[in-house]
Amino acid sequence: MTYLENLNKALRELLETTSDVVIFGEDIMDPYGGAFKVTRGLQRDFPHRVLTTPISEAALTGLANGMALRGLRPILEIMFGDFTALCADQILNHTSKFRIMYNDQVKVPMTIRTPMGGGRGYGPTHSQCIEKLFFGIPDLRIVAPSIFYEPGKLLKQAVSDDMPVLFVEHKLLYPVELMTAGGSGTKVEHVPHILGYPISLLRNYASGKPDVCLITYGGVSRFVPSILGHLADEEIKVVACVPSLIKPLPTKLMCEIVAEASRVVIAEEGTGQWGWGAELAARLHESLFHKLCKPVRRIAALQTIIPASKTLELTVLPTAENIEHALLEMVE
Amino acid sequence: MTLYIEAPLLNVNDEVVTLIRWTKPARSLVRKGEPLAVLETSKATFDLESPHSGYLHAFVSEGETVSVGAVIAALTEGVDEVPKKPAAAEPGAAAPDSSRKITKKAELAARKAGIDLNVLRASVPGEGAITESDVSEYLSRSVAKKASEAPSFPDLVDDAFPTNRQQRLLIIGGGLGAVQVLDSLARIDDQRATAIVDDNPELRSKSLMGVPVLGGQKDIEALFAQKLFDAAVVSVSTSIGFRQRMYEKLRQLQIPAANVIDPSARVQRNAVLGGGNVILAFCHIGSCAILGEGNFLSPYIDIEHHCKIGNFCTFGPGVMMSSLVNVGDSVKFGTGIFIEPKLSIGSNSIVGSGAILVGNVPENSIVKTTMGYTIRPRS
Numbered sequence: 001m002t003y004l005e006n007l008n009k010a011l012r013e014l015l016e017t018t019s020d021v022v023i024f025g026e027d028i029m030d031p032y033g034g035a036f037k038v039t040r041g042l043q044r045d046f047p048h049r050v051l052t053t054p055i056s057e058a059a060l061t062g063l064a065n066g067m068a069l070r071g072l073r074p075i076l077e078i079m080f081g082d083f084t085a086l087c088a089d090q091i092l093n094h095t096s097k098f099r100i101m102y103n104d105q106v107k108v109p110m111t112i113r114t115p116m117g118g119g120r121g122y123g124p125t126h127s128q129c130i131e132k133l134f135f136g137i138p139d140l141r142i143v144a145p146s147i148f149y150e151p152g153k154l155l156k157q158a159v160s161d162d163m164p165v166l167f168v169e170h171k172l173l174y175p176v177e178l179m180t181a182g183g184s185g186t187k188v189e190h191v192p193h194i195l196g197y198p199i200s201l202l203r204n205y206a207s208g209k210p211d212v213c214l215i216t217y218g219g220v221s222r223f224v225p226s227i228l229g230h231l232a233d234e235e236i237k238v239v240a241c242v243p244s245l246i247k248p249l250p251t252k253l254m255c256e257i258v259a260e261a262s263r264v265v266i267a268e269e270g271t272g273q274w275g276w277g278a279e280l281a282a283r284l285h286e287s288l289f290h291k292l293c294k295p296v297r298r299i300a301a302l303q304t305i306i307p308a309s310k311t312l313e314l315t316v317l318p319t320a321e322n323i324e325h326a327l328l329e330m331v332e
Numbered sequence: 333m334t335l336y337i338e339a340p341l342l343n344v345n346d347e348v349v350t351l352i353r354w355t356k357p358a359r360s361l362v363r364k365g366e367p368l369a370v371l372e373t374s375k376a377t378f379d380l381e382s383p384h385s386g387y388l389h390a391f392v393s394e395g396e397t398v399s400v401g402a403v404i405a406a407l408t409e410g411v412d413e414v415p416k417k418p419a420a421a422e423p424g425a426a427a428p429d430s431s432r433k434i435t436k437k438a439e440l441a442a443r444k445a446g447i448d449l450n451v452l453r454a455s456v457p458g459e460g461a462i463t464e465s466d467v468s469e470y471l472s473r474s475v476a477k478k479a480s481e482a483p484s485f486p487d488l489v490d491d492a493f494p495t496n497r498q499q500r501l502l503i504i505g506g507g508l509g510a511v512q513v514l515d516s517l518a519r520i521d522d523q524r525a526t527a528i529v530d531d532n533p534e535l536r537s538k539s540l541m542g543v544p545v546l547g548g549q550k551d552i553e554a555l556f557a558q559k560l561f562d563a564a565v566v567s568v569s570t571s572i573g574f575r576q577r578m579y580e581k582l583r584q585l586q587i588p589a590a591n592v593i594d595p596s597a598r599v600q601r602n603a604v605l606g607g608g609n610v611i612l613a614f615c616h617i618g619s620c621a622i623l624g625e626g627n628f629l630s631p632y633i634d635i636e637h638h639c640k641i642g643n644f645c646t647f648g649p650g651v652m653m654s655s656l657v658n659v660g661d662s663v664k665f666g667t668g669i670f671i672e673p674k675l676s677i678g679s680n681s682i683v684g685s686g687a688i689l690v691g692n693v694p695e696n697s698i699v700k701t702t703m704g705y706t707i708r709p710r711s
Contacts, residue, residue: 032374032375035345036345120344120345121344122344211437231436233435233461234435234436234437235435235436235437235438235463235464236436236437328436331436331437331440332440
């Protein structure tokens with residue numbers, strides 16, 4: 001089953017089982033079924049709970065706030081992650097603030113689904129990973145499913161979560177077959193997390209201590225199977241740590257894994273400066289200063305805009321080759 | 333000339349297009365710019381204009397969905413020409429790498445052990461990739477081979493009864509400590525170094541300040557049996573454990589441990605020294621002080637009178653010890669330390685640089701000073 005099929009199935013099951021769930025967003029009406037077809041077939045079958053809307057992301061987010069405050073569980077689709085900047089005021093000053101400002105008398109259980117990521121030649125304003133804009137906001141959870149754990153399960157968890165969740169999909173993962181049980185020579189283990197969003201651990205070795213740890217999330221997960229395969233051929237033992245909850249950071253498990261490997265590469269598709277990897281590197285440094293035998297290495301997009309040409313995109317965004325090279329340099 | 337027409341990229345979101353219908357009949361003459369076909373994407377339909385004039389030969393039927401970039405038609409110059417549909421390009425098979433693969437892990441292990449990769453390739457049987465375990469097997473084979481060959485050392489036999497007979501020393505460890513020991517020996521009249529042993533294979537058959545490296549730890553006994561040295565000294569300052577193990581081994585082999593004392597150091601009257609101590613330039617061992625064995629004293633160490641030092645201690649430069657101080661075994665001192673009189677410092681302790689000790693230090697302690705300072709650019 002693909003990432004997209006799994007999400008579509010979960011949305012349908014949520015509509016079937018949970019009467020509070022309402023799905024809305026731009027262009028999600030059938031037969032078009034949304035820009036990326038994640039909601040295809042749902043409006044046809046649930047015409048009163050799957051709503052297509054005008055183009056006004058700020059208003060849509062405000063609408064979701066109101067629905068959530070009044071007891072519904074809205075799922076808002078923002079067509080491209082790049083457009084979440086238009087939702088930012090609502091998320092920052094309303095969605096994430098209501099619970100504390102009203103002293104726990106209200107909750108805002110809403111989910112904003114959106115695809116981030118480049119690699120399809122959509123140009124500078126439709127290809128970004130800008131989840132970093134939201135990382136610093138307290139009381140907002142950010143979940144980014146990979147190909148190793150069913151995105152539909154995570155979506156159900158997000159919808160049942162009483163906290164607001166920004167649910168970051170990756171547009172290149174939509175057609176990818178899920179690998180929840182690993183692949184040839186790669187073992188997958190899903191470690192539960194207290195907030196309900198598991199962390200996937202992948203190992204390309206059967207026994208012994210890892211040589212190096214790779215931490216990444218979301219879209220970059222598509223590179224992980226080939227990287228682990230290539231490095232297994234080189235007898236380099238890699239443990240890949242792929243959290244589904246990317247904010248707040250599940251640091252405890254990450255620190256344990258990194259301490260075991262004592263070398264770590266962090267890969268993310270967003271720009272590197274002020275990014276996810278920077279925060280994670282600081283946390284690892286605080287906990288593991290004496291246990292790391294090399295400085296933390298970060299791989300990320302260049303600090304520039306994403307070109308529309310697919311060829312040039314490859315020079316700006318992180319690639320499997322970049323990450324593999326960094327891992328090899330770490331063990332030398 | 334035949335011109336091929338490919339399914340165009342009409343919408344970046346779509347990797348396929350559907351051919352709704354051909355607007356020109358097969359083998360009809362189409363002029364440049366005339367609509368040729370109606371294509372449909374997930375968002376809209378689109379008239380495909382002919383990029384050229386020619387007779388139309390369609391490769392795709394109406395209603396068929398094809399990938400963007402697929403050849404859907406050809407335009408020929410003559411009406412009777414039959415164009416061939418070009419076959420999809422086969423991805424070129426990569427040329428096989430002629431040299432035998434060595435895994436990265438194996439390569440790192442080989443480089444660490446100083447093994448030439450080509451030699452390794454030639455000497456590991458089979459044709460598969462060379463792995464880390466192949467390298468360790470290779471290493472144990474070559475060590476076993478060396479041991480089975482009779483050891484052959486260069487002729488270093490001294491005259492049996494020279495009038496100015498010097499004590500001949502074996503230096504254990506060929507690192508930075510050995511450089512300091514050899515430097516002092518260059519100024520000591522009654523001692524000289526004849527050989528070095530070190531387990532680093534990269535140092536084999538090389539020499540350090542004119543003294544040859546003749547093997548590793550396992551060769552000490554053979555070298556002594558050949559009467560190539562009279563006593564040994566361990567030059568490794570960085571590892572207390574290593575010095576201790578080496579002196580224990582020397583004792584088992586009944587090989588004397590020598591003190592190396594720089595001529596600029598002063599050992600006062602009635603001071604008592606065990607064996608295997610390295611005492612570098614400008615040290616002062618006060619009268620009646622007692623030094624155990626295997627201690628390593630960097631320059632400018634002051635062991636005042638009536639102090640007692642145990643065994644295998646390491647001193648960084650500039651440790652100033654007042655009188656009657658009692659130091660246990662295996663204590664490591666940093667740089668620039670002052671110690672009040674009559675104090676005791678327990679065994680296996682570490683005293684960090686810059687400490688000023690005014691009280692006793694129990695065994696297994698770490699003394700760390702936390703004097704802060706700042707560095708800022710000159711304005």
